[in-house]
Amino acid sequence: MKRIDRIYAYLVEQSEGKTLDDFVHMEGFTASDIANDLDILRNNVSAELNKLLRQNSIIKIKGRPVHYLVKSSIEKLLGCKLPDDQHEYENMNELLSFQSPTIRPAAKGNADASEEPNPFDDLIGSKTSLKVQVEQAKAAVLYPPHGLHTLIVGQTGVGKTLFANMMFNYAKSSAPFMDEDAQFIVFNCADYANNPQLLLSHIFGHTKGAFTGADSEKDGLVTKADGGMLFLDEIHRLPPEGQEMLFYFMDTGTYAKLGETERNRKANVLIIGATTEDPDSSLLKTFVRRIPILIRIPSFEERPAKDKIEILKFLLAIEANRVQKPIKIDAESMKALIGNTSYGNVGQLKSNIQLVCANGFLHCLNDDVITINFKDLPSELKNGFFYLSRKRQEIQELSELIDSYLTVYPEGENKALFEEDPYEPDFNLYNIIGDKVSFMMDQDVSDEDINRFLKLDIDIHLNKFYNKFYSNALNREKILKIVSEDILDFSEEVQEIVEKRLKRKVNDRFLFAFSLHLTSFLKRVKNQQVANYTNIENVINDRPEEYQLSLDICKMIEKRYRVHVPVKEAMYLTILLTSLLDDQKAEQVAILVAAHGSSTASSMVSVVKSLLGESNVDSIDMPLDMSPKYVLEEMKKRVKEIDMGKGVLLLVDMGSLTGFGDIITQETGIKTRTIDMVTTALVIEAIRKATIMEMDLEDIYESLKDFRGYGSYQVEQKTEETRQPQKPPAILSVCSTGEGTAEKLKQLVEQLLKNIGRSDITVIPLQINEVEDKKETYMHKYDILLTVGIADPKVHAPFIPVEALFMGDGEAQVMHLIQNQQLLQTPPRSPAMVREMTEESLNEFLTFLNPKKVVGAITEFVSSIERLAERPFNNASKINMNIHIGCALERVVTHAGLIYKNEITPEKEEKKESYKKAAKIFEDQLKLKLSDDELYYIVDMIDNLSSRQTAGVQ
Template sequence: MKRNERVLAQLETLSTHIDLDTLLATGGITALQIAEAVNIQRNNVSADLNQLFREQKLVKINGRPVGYLSLAAAEQLLGTAVTTFFFDSLEVFLAAQPTTTAEYEKTPFSDLIGATTSLRNQVEQAKAAILYPPNGLDTLIVGPTGVGKTLFANMMFNYAHHIGKYAADSPFVVFNCADYYTNPQLLMSHLFGHVKGAFTGADTDKQGLVEKAHQGILFLDEVHRLPPEGQEMIFYLMDNGNYAKLGETERQHHADVLIICATTENPESSLLKTFVRRIPIIINIPTFEERAAKDKIDLLRFLLTTEAHRIKKPIEIDTEATKALIGNTTYGNVGQLKSNIQLVCANAFLHSLKDDTLKINFKDLPAEVKNGFFHLSGNRAEMQELSDHLKSDVIVYPDDNTKSLIKDDAYEPDFNLYSIIEDKVGFMVDQGIKDEEINRFIGIDIDIHLNSFYSKFQNNTQSREKMLKVINEDILNFTENIKSMIEQHLHRKLDERFILAFGLHLTAFLKRNKEHKIVRYANIENVVQEMATEYELSIQINQMIKTHFSVSVPMMETMYLTLLINSLLKDNKSQRVAILVAMHGSSSASSMVNVVKKLLGENNIESIDMPLDLSPKKVLDDMRRVVREIDNGKGVLLMVDMGSLTGFGDILTEETGIPVKTIDMVSTPTVLEAVRKATIMEMDLETIYRSLKDFRGYENYLEKPTTTVAIPDSPADKPLAILSVCTTGEGTALKLQTFVGTLLKNMGRSDISIIAMPLHEVAQRQTELDQYHILLSIGIANPNVGVPFIPLEQLFDSEGEALLNHYIPTATPLVLEHINKPSMVLQMSEESLNEFLTYLNPTKVLPLLLAFVNDIEQFENIQLTNGQKINLIVHVGCALERAVVKETLAYYATASPQQLSKRGDYHTIAQHFYNSLKINLSDDELYYIMDMIADTLTIQSL
């Protein structure tokens, strides 16, 4: 028997067992099923099936994957003779049944995964909203980030086209309300347009988005960011289609617009009730976890197929890896699943450049993705349901049917990572780099590239690894389950502080129980009346402890656990001094603030640039607005360079009522120090201001010769100590004592004691503390003893040891003596480049960048500040990377005579890069560098 005859015979055998329900669940017999049954390679089976289809010996149903039926089975299912051998989808096939044409009518929603399962009710709501005469019903789509709200709105628009509701050129206008929510006037102008003279600078009439959306759909994303006056304008538009442009007093314009809104928030609490009442259709999109198991697999298969098309290779993923990817999608929904799939595909691609198939195995997954399998194993029902649908490894092919359902995908990177990987590997091979080094470097590069793009969807596994140093895995897993239970009970999210605190408390309790130690608690019996909710939770939790760890839990432990939960449920996010940097120049302030944000990762700082042609009045207006936005109760530190900016602080205080202090002669180190003191040390405004008045950079302190490490204001007769506090008994604090003691030992500081103490006893035991010079405190909550405080979660994250080292100098002062000004620029530049570069190795390229900056200084006869050097280094580093990936900037302005005269000299200076890296900087990139230098020269001349 020929091979194609064997394939057809097997198809006919398998088709005899398929009924309508099975067809709905599977979409038909797949090439993979036949290949496994007859032991023939899948690609050969696929080729034979296509040939048999052309010979009209079988029925082909397009789908994901493509399904096939024997002629006999197809005729039996349809109840009629087969005259068509290809069907564009399962719905089209079923529509061929005379009695089911209407039920299975093909629509744009047919391409939506889950349209007949998890999203069936939502699709029916959407259809009703579009069909309702005359113009449809305004709709609100509700759901967390990443569930597909924007996609769903696009599908509604496509459906309106499909049924002839809209003309072919009808508009679908998208507006993200978060873009202008801080400026209501600009927002109103953008939405409704404005008339000439409506505000300063309104020289002509302007068309708004509502007018552009006439006879179409206006999609308002993140509608909860729309201010109340904006919501009012929209619901007037909903009422009768009339609106006024900004600057008009009467609603004299009309637009036939269907409004579709989307929000991640609860509409009842985030939107005006009058606004919500005017929206007749509210569609709730389920989270990924709430979707059916088949939908989850279909979504994963669809996303994998997209990657297969990109790399032009089949992708094979084993069942355990499939379950891990699904199980790890716990909070970012489809957006998170997509980012994880791209991450694992990129890593697999790196290791299969020479293979015909890209294989993804569970053992090769990143640790954070592997955790998804263990998370899923806690839900046996879901695990079984997935297993029922995953009979074998998932295989997808580049030639499988894929269809883009949305034009602009917010979760789609604007780069082809696979092309970047191939280019980088080729470049490194040419440089003679070994395979293991290439794999290591590119692997790190992939993580940086994708994790940076999808940072909002990534798990903080590093924190978990830190926790495992002081909490064993069984207790940590149990604690995470307790956290989930409390979140479900109270309908609110808890942060990592809960896991740390509860895990340490439980560790201490189990240790006491094992050693039969009795801890006496005092004056906490009244918690039953004062903390009823927490007490009820504590009873449940202690029963779970008793069952899981097989221990007896005394009643007093229940009361003490109540105190712990109550403390951790409080919103203890301390208010911080906000910082505003304002400087002359088109980008001086914003560039400096971006560097600081990258280095410290804090967000209590904003910037205002003051181009030289901008009036001081406009700058003051901007300052007034920003100060009101960023103040959270502790005032604003205004950091400026010179001129009129130095006198704005008092004016802002008088006009806004917000305390504002001004520091002039701003520099990057000064801003770094301000942010550090406002966030890590939680200083008040006056203290920060006084400490920075004479601060002129770190080198002023670090270059002072010293022979011993001195602690400022340390009484000679008092021993040094760190205060370790917890919110319950001393067990947790003692556990911290061991951990911090190890860190101090590594620093060579055996002269510092660690005092463990419950938080509620700090005030009563002040006399005991007075015997020591307390350097800092650590723990769950700030004991407010007048020293810097390190929260427990910061101590255990990636910066914990660095924080401790910052407050407590090491016992080897020679290390500090060698930190000079060039070293500081070197360190800060390398850290910044690590954030921005994905192709070039920052460590290797940094010396070339420093040499380039030095040559520029000599050529231009200028002395750049540390901050200016860092900005220039980062900019040129990014320019080099753009040259490598052939995405150089275009200089749209006309080059000045001065720039043209300097072009040759700048090319000569940039020759360093070609000699070492074979990279040339284009004229356009050099013109931008000249602009940066020109801004610097302008500022220095003022």
């Protein structure tokens, strides 16, 4: 039997007997699975799978890793034929959308209930972006005999609780096993996550004497939900023993109260869980297997433009009903609100709408209509418009759907989608504003003072309410990985007092640093260790306000933890407070990219953002017919908008743009520096140094003014090495005064270095009060690669704050920075390395072509182009060109070639013809012919290679 036949037979055999639910859970078979089971090299398996794809025998589910399914098996389970021209699908949900209605369970009493009105009809997107999810939910609820337990996954604020409510309402009207009096019981597992005994007692109940304080027997939520639905929010906070008890109940329908030994109680409950985490990493695998239906709710960002507008209108209607006035809002404000909705999703949009409506109400107290104009929005909301304006396709879609103004009228009572909305404040902000305005007007307070006072009041009310959903939800769990909950609670109390006394907001670093410091201090006290205090009495005179606050915090520590706190500990605490507060004064350097061409600058910034995420960077395109004077005015305007207090780095290409920096600084007072010959690599490096490394404007400028791309660092390094003896590499770990804190940070960084095989790097702990005295010594002795910790020691090296280390991307940041430093010390890549890297990259991009077979022809073609261009290309450029040409050849196979729309000059035509002769190698070796359009694009690529990208330095 041929290898391809063995693989296909294996897939068919493994698919037999499996249901759609099985495939939803497992997603299919990976190349690694097949290779291991059949003892075939993985590369060979991948090649045969690509052939089966082209033969239309299997389908691919995208993701990491990619999964494969037998097409005929899936068609049989779906009850329909899949399109012949589609081989790839985003996920199993996309496949389920093809499912034939004839094989779905029918609603009670009506075989065509799916066409009947149902609670899901009230859900925005039920027929569009949530169509697959709604179908999954209906199938879960109607599945005989008692429905299927379901897990709802999605970010904070996407509407998981609302979706579960809809499932319950649908079940009451359509599921045969659920009566009209069935209950929907909601429980948030996070409320008792640190007390597993109490949490299990709430879910399953307890007997008298089951634990201390159990004075009487109590029924649990399972008993109350019998015959109905139990919704467990933040289900990932269930302890392992709780998950085990729950999946036993799912399997058998029986359970025991806490304190009972026999599981002889019965209940019929449909379990719906919700989580913001990845189920595979946050829940027991045995538990996840018991939940056959997994529904992923898309984020607000992933919703189509039409859905976003409908959600916006719905939320505005709620406010119009609440205030009983029409609300008129301009198009720019609507786009700003939509663009500003990121981490908090619909919940965040709701809070932003309440904020702008409250401010609009304040300005229009005596008017019949509340008017919301873009110019009146808070600056942080205006940024949403600028963010959205860079997403050309989305803003075009929104512009087509939005008129210049939208007016929403109050229409009686709001239609409540469910009774208890956690994102609904328990106060009427408009009544609060109205009452306070009346009172202050009676006291002859000026209009200006009334406005200023009430704006602050609005912010306090809304921020206090919504903070519990965002900052707490996002950061608490990460901090709890390193400190106890009691210490974190106390640290939050201290943070509130610090902000109140010093009248300043502090960032997340305060919680990390103070909680670590307190943990270390209490550990010292417990082990009866004495700190080696140095002479730091000068802080009493230098920072009297912070010192007095530190004394009060020390008294709080003594009262809370019943320990003696030495006076010198208050001095150290003063240094810690001072450092954290001073560190916040410095913001990031902003980046402005300006270049000639209709989309040159914006394209570069778009690429960089897709790689590094959102950051403080903007772009200005300068078509050749645009007046330099207009561009200068636009640059001044943008510089003012994006400046965060540390200046703006201007990255420009040529011409008049290179001289605008001094004029902008002179007329705006904002410090600027200009670097010309901008490239995508230069923008990446500038943003990396401004954000991740938090470097100053002058340091960034000095480090980038001779930047020649990643492929040409080595020569400079060699020159440097000839001038100076090489120093041993090191990382500075800046910590508070406790030895425990220093050791914890040191161990963490050493583990990260171990993960990337860099045992040659020394990690040096440096206490915060010793920074100024010792940093010069360390800089002289070591090559400081980067610094980590609670404060930036300012040693002209990248700085990673302590909170980033413990966040999800902390390890990635360290690895990224160290590996970039390592790059400086490697010799230039050989042609073999270029070929190897090209092959690795093409493995990711190509579906139908075998990278091993095409890479030789591509390399030969690029060598011919080098000779025709009469200049060699550096390795980075070669790799980029190789990948582009590989993708062009794949487009030939799929008949999806690019169409060239730029101007064709005689010179360009001549070059194209010469490149066409070189491209004959593809016809000879691969039987593939590049089109003229594709060749024109290759001509452009070569022409756009600046002299800085050529290989003279190689």
